[in-house]
Amino acid sequence: MHPLSAFLRTYYRYETLPGLLQDALLLAIRLTWGLQFVQTGWGKWHSLPKVTAFFAELGIPLPALNAHVVATTELVGGLLLALGLLSRLGAAPLIFAMIVAYATSEQEAIGQLMHGNPDPFFAAAPFLFLLASLVVLVFGPGPYSVDFALKKKFEKSAE
Secondary structure, X not given: OOHHHHHHHHHHHHOHHHHHHHHHHHHHHHHHHXXXXXXXXXXXXXXXXXXXXXXXXXXOOOHHHHHHHHHHHHHHHHHHHHHOOOHHHHHHHHHHHHHHHHHHHOHHHXXXXXXXXXXXXXXXXXXXXXXXXXXXXXXXXXXOOHHHHHHHHHHHHHO
């Protein structure tokens, strides 16, 4: 057997190992950041007057309503993310919330990014929340999720 063929055969035989790591990484991202969203949403719900005042200070319209919306989005969306239930649907409003967080409370970080200094943007609090939500939106929740189990169930019943 040609050495290149032998190498490729070995490579493709063990290619599934990174796939398994990918599944574990998606689970870790969902659990870690989903539970972080739950914690921040829960915290906002239990300090709505402070959150409302902060939103008013930032000039967000209807600060009380938006405080309730953001707290609920983070709490419910984080729970969906952690469980892997309706993951992509739950990730979308979380992404929107993090973009709004950047636009309202991290304007300096956005300005620095536009001027060639990405460090403040990547160091800002919403960044990892946004990144985790984007990963789940794009790649899905992975096989260790309620979504995956439901998908298999519905595919079987369609046969």
